[in-house]
Amino acid sequence: MVISGCSGGGKSTLLQELKKRGHRVIEEPGRRVIQAGGATPWDDLPAFLLQAIALAEDDYLAHADRAGWTFCDRSLIDAASALQALTGKPCLGPLCSTYRYHDQVFMVPPWPAIYSNDAERRHDFAAATEEYQRLLRDYPAMGYQVRVLPMDEVPARADFLIAALNGENGQLDA
Numbered sequence: 001m002v003i004s005g006c007s008g009g010g011k012s013t014l015l016q017e018l019k020k021r022g023h024r025v026i027e028e029p030g031r032r033v034i035q036a037g038g039a040t041p042w043d044d045l046p047a048f049l050l051q052a053i054a055l056a057e058d059d060y061l062a063h064a065d066r067a068g069w070t071f072c073d074r075s076l077i078d079a080a081s082a083l084q085a086l087t088g089k090p091c092l093g094p095l096c097s098t099y100r101y102h103d104q105v106f107m108v109p110p111w112p113a114i115y116s117n118d119a120e121r122r123h124d125f126a127a128a129t130e131e132y133q134r135l136l137r138d139y140p141a142m143g144y145q146v147r148v149l150p151m152d153e154v155p156a157r158a159d160f161l162i163a164a165l166n167g168e169n170g171q172l173d174a
Helices: 011-020 029-035 045-063 076-087 092-098 125-141 154-165
Strands: 002-005 024-026 070-073 104-108 145-148
Touching: 002 011, 002 076, 002 125, 011 024, 011 070, 011 154, 024 045, 029 045, 029 076, 045 070, 045 076, 076 092, 076 125, 104 125, 104 154, 125 145
Parallel strands: 002 070, 002 104, 024 070, 104 145
Antiparallel strands: none
């Protein structure tokens, strides 16, 4: 299950809450690439995106056969979408046909009140919003159903997500 959307929109915090509730969580590939000393988006964006895609592929393969929900902080689709936008070369479609996540994707919207930079996030809010708009276009184009999470307290966001997966609040479990 992918949780994607705007950088700084609260994905990682939401995933910490889901982990606290006993769910499996896969941390964001891009952050792990940077933390491991790999390429960075500010020094070599194409290399960074390729490393994030490779790591997300490994994550997918390691968790694909597990029962129950595994929540991903982003997916290889995020990095492939960025790489395709950067280079103009089609990579999103081929990757999406090989690595298929749950049809329902949850997106965190741009939320200026909680946005902040850190060691792995150096771009500004405008760039984060542009990223969100691209992902909001690309996920449905790859056949995913996007559900935007409400701007709410973390426990309420987690409750909303779990309720949607359980077929409550108008979203059927697929």
